[in-house]
Amino acid sequence: MTGPPDNHRRRLCGLLALGSTMAVAHPAAGGEAAGRVSLQLRVGGRVQRDVLLTPETLGDFAKVTIADTPLRGRTGDALRVLSGYSGIRLTDLLDKAQIVARDHNDLKKTIVVATATDDYKAVFSWNELYNTAIGEGVYVLVTKEGKPLGDEEGRFALISLQDSKTGPRHVRWLADIRATLVD
Numbered sequence: 313m314t315g316p317p318d319n320h321r322r323r324l325c326g327l328l329a330l331g332s333t334m335a336v337a338h339p340a341a342g343g344e345a346a347g348r349v350s351l352q353l354r355v356g357g358r359v360q361r362d363v364l365l366t367p368e369t370l371g372d373f374a375k376v377t378i379a380d381t382p383l384r385g386r387t388g389d390a391l392r393v394l395s396g397y398s399g400i401r402l403t404d405l406l407d408k409a410q411i412v413a414r415d416h417n418d419l420k421k422t423i424v425v426a427t428a429t430d431d432y433k434a435v436f437s438w439n440e441l442y443n444t445a446i447g448e449g450v451y452v453l454v455t456k457e458g459k460p461l462g463d464e465e466g467r468f469a470l471i472s473l474q475d476s477k478t479g480p481r482h483v484r485w486l487a488d489i490r491a492t493l494v495d
């Protein structure tokens with residue numbers, strides 16, 4: 313009576329171990345992240361000066377502790393909870409870069425596009441960022457548990473905390489933030 317139950321137990325343990333690994337690993341932690349990890353972030357476009365960030369040069373920007381935030385997909389499905397992050401307010405970065413406004417109404421037709429290395433994009437308007445509560449909740453995530461973000465998110469990611477569906481504007485592998493004047 314030793315053979316089959318032992319085998320069975322071993323197989324069961326294997327499955328349990330596999331299950332628990334899958335529960336903690338992010339879907340993008342494996343092959344999908346290869347070559348996509350954003351090592352730096354450029355803030356540019358229609359600005360006075362480009363701002364270049366690396367994990368070593370977060371410099372004078374204030375790092376804020378981000379409260380636990382449920383990540384919800386486009387259809388409202390609960391994906392996971394973001395926790396342990398710190399971030400820099402997107403408007404702090406834009407203030408440093410200084411969006412160019414030549415005409416009195418230029419800012420009102422300025423959009424800010426956040427782009428990842430896989431070309432995933434999230435779009436904000438100047439009014440949304442500087443003239444609504446949503447803007448107060450848009451952060452570039454820079455650390456998790458006090459360390460640089462892991463490969464599954466790139467060293468930089470973006471989140472819009474006030475969105476009802478936080479998934480779509482959670483930009484992993486964030487590499488570029490660009491101010492643009494719409495036509």
Ligand SMILES: Nc1nc2c(c(=O)[nH]1)N[C@H]1C(S)=C(S)[C@@H](COP(=O)(O)O)O[C@H]1N2
Pocket residue numbers: 340383384385386391392428429430432479480481482483484485486
């Ligand atoms: N760079 C990048 N970020 C992305 C995506 C993507 O394909 N590429 N997918 C988005 C979508 S559709 C959702 S719902 C969330 C899911 O969050 P998670 O994949 O980090 O769990 O990530 C978003 N961020």
Ligand SMILES: [Mo]
Pocket residue numbers: 385386479480
């Ligand atoms: Mo999504």
